Amino acid sequence: MSSEVPPPTIRLMDATDLRRGFLVALGSLKPTELTDEQALDVFRRRMRSRLKTYVALMDDRVAGTASLFIEPKFIHSGGIVGHIEDVAVHTAYQHHGIGGALVGHLLTVCRDAGCYKVILDCDEHVIPFYEKLGFHRWEHALRIDL
Numbered sequence: 703m704s705s706e707v708p709p710p711t712i713r714l715m716d717a718t719d720l721r722r723g724f725l726v727a728l729g730s731l732k733p734t735e736l737t738d739e740q741a742l743d744v745f746r747r748r749m750r751s752r753l754k755t756y757v758a759l760m761d762d763r764v765a766g767t768a769s770l771f772i773e774p775k776f777i778h779s780g781g782i783v784g785h786i787e788d789v790a791v792h793t794a795y796q797h798h799g800i801g802g803a804l805v806g807h808l809l810t811v812c813r814d815a816g817c818y819k820v821i822l823d824c825d826e827h828v829i830p831f832y833e834k835l836g837f838h839r840w841e842h843a844l845r846i847d848l
């Protein structure tokens with residue numbers, strides 16, 4: 703964390719964060735191309751599916767976001783796995799420890815929930831960011847486009 707930049711406030715997203723620059727912050731990962739109304743509909747669907755969206759706030763603006771899905775498994779004796787998705791920090795706020803703080807917060811949530819592991823997919827170039835946070839390479843990611 704840079705010494706000049708205070709730590710962000712990290713909390714679960716609420717609908718008002720759409721007015722605090724949420725989509726712009728997320729856009730550093732990929733532009734969303736949603737209207738505010740469409741984004742609100744997506745937010746509500748995510749709430750219903752128990753997908754947790756977190757925001758990192760700086761001066762009451764959304765500086766970053768990350769999402770978490772907690773999966774109880776049939777295997778591993780009903781063990782719980784955390785899946786991290788869509789980690790993004792607004793370009794103006796990058797390299798000030800916000801991404802690391804967000805992922806660290808999600809790891810704490812996962813520990814408190816009793817997860818035995820936390821997994822995520824990412825591009826090759828971001829692997830060093832996650833390795834600094836304690837992640838290691840594991841298995842392979844695959845996809846099919848439908």
Ligand SMILES: CC(C)(COP(=O)(O)OP(=O)(O)OC[C@H]1O[C@@H](n2cnc3c(N)ncnc32)[C@H](O)[C@@H]1OP(=O)(O)O)[C@@H](O)C(=O)NCCC(=O)NCCS
Nearest residue numbers: 730731789790791796797798799800801802824828830831
């Ligand atoms: C990747 C990302 C989330 C990092 O957020 P950030 O707030 O800039 O990261 P931090 O300041 O917390 O960096 C933590 C450490 O990782 C390093 N790091 C940050 N981004 C990195 C990158 N792209 N590649 C390699 N290392 C990186 C930093 O140097 C820092 O290490 P240090 O403290 O020893 O210098 C941010 O750059 C981003 O939003 N990128 C675009 C979207 C994206 O690729 N998201 C990942 C999806 S899986």
